[in-house]
Amino acid sequence: MDELSYYLPCLWAFLACIGFSLLFNIHGVGMFICAGGGALGWLCYLLTAPLVHSDIIQSFFAALVISAWSELMARLRKCPVTSYLLVALFPLVPGGGIYYTMEHAMSGETSLFLSSLLHTLGLAGALATGVLLVSSLMRLILISQEKRRMRREEPHGKL
Amino acid sequence: MDYNKLLCLVSEMGYRLMESGAEIYRVEESIRRLLQAYGVAQGEVFAIPNCIIISLTSPEGEPLTQIRRMPAHGTDIYLLEQYNGLCRRLCRQAPPFDEALERMRAIQRTHRVYPLWVQLLAYFLGCGTFSLFYGGSPLDGVCGGLCGVVIGLCLTLTSRLGANLFFKTVAGGAASALAAVGLTALGLGHNLDLIIIGALMALVPGIAITNAMRDIMAGDMVAGISKGAEALLIGAAIALGTALSLGLTGLFMGG
Numbered sequence: 001m002d003e004l005s006y007y008l009p010c011l012w013a014f015l016a017c018i019g020f021s022l023l024f025n026i027h028g029v030g031m032f033i034c035a036g037g038g039a040l041g042w043l044c045y046l047l048t049a050p051l052v053h054s055d056i057i058q059s060f061f062a063a064l065v066i067s068a069w070s071e072l073m074a075r076l077r078k079c080p081v082t083s084y085l086l087v088a089l090f091p092l093v094p095g096g097g098i099y100y101t102m103e104h105a106m107s108g109e110t111s112l113f114l115s116s117l118l119h120t121l122g123l124a125g126a127l128a129t130g131v132l133l134v135s136s137l138m139r140l141i142l143i144s145q146e147k148r149r150m151r152r153e154e155p156h157g158k159l
Numbered sequence: 160m161d162y163n164k165l166l167c168l169v170s171e172m173g174y175r176l177m178e179s180g181a182e183i184y185r186v187e188e189s190i191r192r193l194l195q196a197y198g199v200a201q202g203e204v205f206a207i208p209n210c211i212i213i214s215l216t217s218p219e220g221e222p223l224t225q226i227r228r229m230p231a232h233g234t235d236i237y238l239l240e241q242y243n244g245l246c247r248r249l250c251r252q253a254p255p256f257d258e259a260l261e262r263m264r265a266i267q268r269t270h271r272v273y274p275l276w277v278q279l280l281a282y283f284l285g286c287g288t289f290s291l292f293y294g295g296s297p298l299d300g301v302c303g304g305l306c307g308v309v310i311g312l313c314l315t316l317t318s319r320l321g322a323n324l325f326f327k328t329v330a331g332g333a334a335s336a337l338a339a340v341g342l343t344a345l346g347l348g349h350n351l352d353l354i355i356i357g358a359l360m361a362l363v364p365g366i367a368i369t370n371a372m373r374d375i376m377a378g379d380m381v382a383g384i385s386k387g388a389e390a391l392l393i394g395a396a397i398a399l400g401t402a403l404s405l406g407l408t409g410l411f412m413g414g
Contacts, residue, residue, distance in 0.1 A: 012292035016360070019285025022273055023361070025237045080243050082182060083236045086366050093365030096293060099356045102398035106406065127365070128372035135373065 007046065013091040014039040021087045030083060033073045037088030041066035045092070056119075056126045059092050063130025066092070071138050085131065094123040160197070162217040164256045169193045170225045171263060172249070173204070173211045176242050180234030183374055183382040186211065189246045196250040207382045208389075231324060241266045275315065282311035282361060290357030295350055302348035303357030306335040310361045324389070325396050331362050332400025340408045355401060364393040 017038035021031045045055075045062040052058060070084035097120030104113035173190045181189075186206045190213060194202035202215035214224040245266060249259055273281070286307025291300040313334040317327045335358040342348045367390035375383030 009292050012288045016285050016288040016292060019281045019283070019288065020361075021236075022281035023278060023285065025235045025272055027237055027271065030236070030240075078244070078247070079240050080181065080185060082180065082185075082234075082366075083240060085369075086234065086236070089365055089369065090360065091289075091292065093360065093363050095289070095360045095363050096352075096356045098363060098394055098397060099352060099359060099401065102402055103352070103405075105398070106402050124365075124368050125372075128369045131369050132373055132376055136376070 007043070009091075010039045010042050010046070013042040017087050017090060020090050024087060026083065026087070030077075030079070033070075033077075034084050034087035037066050037069045037073075037084055038091050040069055041088060042091050056122045059123050060126040060130045062092055063089070063127045064134060067131045067134035071134060081135070089127065089131070092123075092127055094120045097123060161256070162199075162215065162221075162223055165194075165197055165199070166213060166215060166223050166225050168256050168259055169197075170211065170213050170227050171260070172242070172246055173206065173213065174227045174229070175263065176239070176246070177206065177208075177211065177229055178232045179238035179242060180232070180236070181239055181243070182370055183207070183379050184377055185243075189243070192250045193246065196253045198253075207379075208385050235272075237272075238266070238270060278315075279308050279311050282307040286310070286358045286361055288357075289360045290353050293353050293356055295353040295357065299348050299350050299353050300357075302339065302342040302354045305342060306338045306354060306358035307361055309338040310335045310358055314361075325392055328362055328393050328396035329400040329403070332359065332397045333404045334400075335359065336401040336404035337408065340404065340412075344412070359397055359401070362393070362397050364390040367393065 014035045017035035018031055021034040026034060041062040044065040045058045048058045048061045052061075066088045067085065070081050070088055073079075073084050074081040097116060101113060101116045101120055104116055169190050172193060173186050176189055177186045183206050187204050190204040190206075190211075191202065194204075194215060199215050202213070204214075205212045209229040211227045211229065212224065213227075214222065216222050242263075245262055249262075254262075283304035287300045287304025290303025291297070295303065310331045313331045314327055317330050322330070336355055339348065339351055339354045339358065343351045343354065348354050367386055371383045371387035371390055373383075374380075374386060377383075
């Protein structure tokens with residue numbers, strides 16, 4: 001039973017992503033791809049927890065998984081990656097961080113405010129780095145493929 | 160070939176792509192490919208989040224330029240996928256201009272949006288499950304969902320009035336925090352912070368930060384910096400709106 005409640009947030013992430021994909025006007029299968037990505041990312045976040053003990057690094061790994069999933073699905077369905085990435089990343093967004101930062105600022109606890117601000121920025125940075133790593137790799141592969149194709153076609157083009 | 164018409168076509172394509180939420184590099188690359196497909200050897204495009212500049216030189220050596228100013232826009236994945244698909248097809252087939260423009264108009268005509276009640280339901284589902292996700296009780300989830308609906312109504316209303324992004328976010332944050340305080344005072348919700356955090360997920364600029372970083376890494380400095388500034392502004396607006404409500408209710412309720 002404990003095991004179940006540990007993984008329950010994945011279900012909530014799935015449902016929440018369904019809700020937000022409606023808001024971004026995603027229709028049909030795309031909705032479930034987004035939601036699947038969100039749930040998968042959170043599963044990865046939970047699974048890496050015993051290994052690294054740092055939510056920033058956990059977020060980074062989760063972002064890697066979500067990004068790879070979205071890139072894969074985008075290639076398969078020939079759609080822009082943003083469509084899936086946009087919503088699937090939602091569960092990782094440090095919404096709580098923003099709120100607690102604001103709360104500490106309001107109650108005038110400067111050191112708590114600064115530490116939660118830095119932590120929030122760290123989470124956002126980890127997210128961006130994870131996504132960037134995968135998308136940069138993907139672009140490198142695509143560009144090299146295109147170059148190879150162009151080199152093959154060039155002799156015909158020049159004639 | 161009429162190069163003026165070509166310029167109008169590619170700028171319209173770029174404009175519509177960006178309006179539906181495409182990234183900067185996608186807009187630039189799509190325009191570049193379109194120009195190539197129609198056989199323009201010398202064409203340049205420069206895009207930042209609120210402006211697209213396209214310039215090309217016709218074979219007679221005549222330079223042509225068009226600038227499109229981008230108004231504030233949201234993200235519409237349905238339109239983005241449609242225009243992206245159309246752009247791919249145009250690059251492959253390079254049909255006559257009128258036909259291409261007609262196809263673009265057809266996408267606009269068949270555009271589907273969810274009706275308002277489905278959107279509000281989506282706010283309820285999304286925000287409510289985020290309250291649960293962060294560890295709230297089922298009742299907190301319901302409250303978070305209701306606060307999400309308040310944000311949805313607030314955003315729709317302020318958009319109709321033509322408010323800017325900053326004001327919309329402050330209003331949304333303030334309204335949802337107010338609703339959350341009200342609901343907890345009524346005894347429906349228990350964890351005020353979890354309810355507000357769940358509802359705020361509808362406002363946070365998560366993807367704006369990621370996109371800004373990506374643009375900077377890709378070398379689109381101006382685009383990245385302006386988007387990053389936007390993300391920081393939204394973050395500040397959320398905090399400001401929420402703080403406003405919490406501070407005021409704290410004053411009146413002696414909390």
